[in-house]
Amino acid sequence: MKSDIEIAQSVQLKPITEIVEKVGITFDDIELYGKYKAKLSFDKIKAVQNNDAGKLVLVTAINPTPAGEGKSTMSIGLADALNKIGKKTMIALREPSLGPVMGIKGGAAGGGYAQVLPMEDINLHFTGDMHAITAANNALSALLDNHIQQGNELGIDQRRIIWKRVVDLNDRALRQVIVGLGSPVNGIPREDGFDITVASEIMAILCLATDLKDLKKRLANIVVAYTYDRQPVYVRDLKVEGALTLILKDAIKPNLVQTIYGTPALVHGGPFANIAHGCNSVLATTTALRLADYTITEAGFGADLGAEKFLDIKTPNLPKSPDAVVIVATLRALKMHGGVAKTELGQENVEAVRNGFANLKRHVENIRKFGIPAVVAINEFISDTEAEIATLKELCAAIEVPVELASVWANGADGGIDLAHAVVDAVENGGADYKRLYSDEDSLEEKITKIVTEIYGGKAVQFGPKAKMQLKQFSEFGWDKLPVCMAKTQYSFSDNQFLLGAPEHFDITIREFVPKTGAGFIVALTGDVMTMPGLPKQPAALNMDVSEDGTAVGLF
């Protein structure tokens, strides 16, 4: 069986200029990065801003399990299949972070015959967006520490700096550090830490900004610290939002690439789905909507986190809401939700499918609460049995949700034709009528309570002592009208990662809030959230190489 990189390298790519012609983009509208990557110009984005928006399809999933779902692969395969049945389709996806690529085998450019290309470049430096975000984030840190060093006019309390540095690597040793040691000329010694770049608020901002002006406004609104008298210090107080915007002036432009089947793909931005909203950029999705008849996009983690944030945080920034939501599942994963251990997944277990369906069912019901029709996509595995498939179809029929098997990993566009037809039907006849779950005017407590009771299926919300104090503070600072971004385990509807299926009667405890006033949301932490991954004992890096002619080897 061919590996992802072998499949990718066997494809004869077309020049990106030729690919994007299909959606009316010319050579003058783009800046090439090599022959197969490009950035879209501001002029073109502006030129199409009054175009009618096409149809929008969001791809999400059940709660992830070690059995895997294949959300990106399904998104890419669905887009290829839609093009194949005659719908002019674009795809809008997140771009990968270098850290996990060097750590654990696995990229974020799809898999098998449903990949975006050139996967080597996309998984390495791509067009430099991650590096620009890293540079902007750390320039802000350096300027902040320098402000304190040079007299601290703003009265910043160095014990209350909340802005952290970042690297685009898995580097556990940088999670907690002390900086400013050694000499008075080296600054004020203080505790600090590094997050991975995708966890930077600047990534979230880049993905929500609608243009350079909005980008600068959001950057100016970042809270970096508090003063000795406990007042927030914003980037605008440091007067460096112009410099940060300058560093990001190209990173904000959407990147154009192609799938194996030549579908034009916008791959742009990639914020975390716990401490951020987990979707590709608003600019990319918006532009795709204005260029194509169908836009396929994706949200991180399961639908409880990713889709909820897409619909409550990202959608208000888009020209339109989704016309349908595809929920990806595998029979293997449903069996895990039904109580089967990972080692037993190879055996038929209809009862476990029946039990595990509870997880999928709740996600379908949740999507319907937003007024949007759901379609279930089963990512086929060789181990799926007839009886299991029949059971799942029967269960889906009982709740009147369309379900289709798709084999896009193995068969590319051909493997997604049935799904494509089901999606078109849902889009055209599903009667989408988007309703946001909460309103900005709701208090933070009300917003969180709605998410916990209506989406997670929990009983109530508890607020820890620190969170209670912050609720009061944030209201004083005028931050309580912002949307909420939940940071919760992706593995369960609850805040206990081991409660699979569809747990009930649980409480969610909010330990702490983190203001992301630049991005424009308040993060609610339900537990420890890992914002800097570590490397495994045998990092993927040990198998990587490059041939003498420059071909990537062993990337995955």
Added chain:
Amino acid sequence: MKSDIEIAQSVQLKPITEIVEKVGITFDDIELYGKYKAKLSFDKIKAVQNNDAGKLVLVTAINPTPAGEGKSTMSIGLADALNKIGKKTMIALREPSLGPVMGIKGGAAGGGYAQVLPMEDINLHFTGDMHAITAANNALSALLDNHIQQGNELGIDQRRIIWKRVVDLNDRALRQVIVGLGSPVNGIPREDGFDITVASEIMAILCLATDLKDLKKRLANIVVAYTYDRQPVYVRDLKVEGALTLILKDAIKPNLVQTIYGTPALVHGGPFANIAHGCNSVLATTTALRLADYTITEAGFGADLGAEKFLDIKTPNLPKSPDAVVIVATLRALKMHGGVAKTELGQENVEAVRNGFANLKRHVENIRKFGIPAVVAINEFISDTEAEIATLKELCAAIEVPVELASVWANGADGGIDLAHAVVDAVENGGADYKRLYSDEDSLEEKITKIVTEIYGGKAVQFGPKAKMQLKQFSEFGWDKLPVCMAKTQYSFSDNQFLLGAPEHFDITIREFVPKTGAGFIVALTGDVMTMPGLPKQPAALNMDVSEDGTAVGLF
């Protein structure tokens, strides 16, 4: 008077494809990064490897003073002037680091009417080389710390790790840090520090590597730490040279841009000139030599550091040695070397020119020791007087060195015509006969002694206690046959920055050695060397911005 960025933005750039056609590079030979930047393909580099090399001209300077010299500006203007008088000329320069750009006003893309363009991009992310080097450097750090965390099979002594992390910023707070705090899962607490990216050994390696294979070999040879029994640990012991080479596979390709006058310019690599060798990449210089009749290149700091390293470290990796060396000076700087304070430079002072000439004279003599003809280029200032100029010409005539005034900052190519003719004359009639100062077989003490007595004009070399111990160790490790890279103040021939002019009878003390076995040289430290600059009280970042259409504002 127009600022550099205003001049740059007033120029109508030509597509880079059109620029490089002049030297036989076609669209298929390059990878575009936007319309005005490109990387040269390995295929093209290989295709021209048997071409005859053209003429090589190295631009260097007297010891720098706060009055400024304008080495990059002179290099660019000289190349433009050579093209104007009918010589097919390319330029091979270093690329700038983002840190100083955000810190103190001033980029590294030339100035006035002698600039490489697009200066905004070149001074910001350019084609991402710096970011790739940062990522490779820090991936190595993360992999090293992870090796220790995951069992430390190699027996690395965490107190003896010499590999530091980097950021491409001026960030004093990161000079000395403690990492690995907070929890056993966060690694082993230890002291660490961050250098600026251009100080990374990986930058030096990238600039000396002749192809991907050589790059990987050099990366494998980096010493990162010592074991508990004091043996060196190399990158090859960690088995990550393949991954690091993969991260650098595009960064190693030379970047193509243009000057204001349309001269094709290779701007690639930018190592420090103290703890590294301070020249642009071997690949860029070599390729320029094979494509053009004349190649103008530059070395960092004054000729005592930059030219010596160019001739003793870089030249053995080039297809040919320089045919002429241009030494840049200003009358203002000569007056400072002659004892005049910065505030008094506006006044005529012939005697000071006469005294300060001693500095220039020693550099001319040094270049001749390498068997290469020297040409003096005076970067004209409005404050230069007739009497001062006449005195300098008379002094130059006495030592038979050609001298020309050049006004390339104000007048571009036209301002460098006389200089161009003088350079052509030196190249064609100067009888260059390159001799390296020392041989690899000389011991480290002998190499340093030759540099100090023959180039610096000093009396003798003292070795401190640590350096003495290291000389013994390095000989055991087989590192004593490597060239020496002197880390000394750039402001004086001596190791005391306040001794201007041409000091004599001084000793140089070597405090410590740093093995750069990947780059292939041993750094000799004569004092504290700053490898992470700080930001000033009013960083340049405070004035930076970007307009709504994406135009850089206030960059310089």
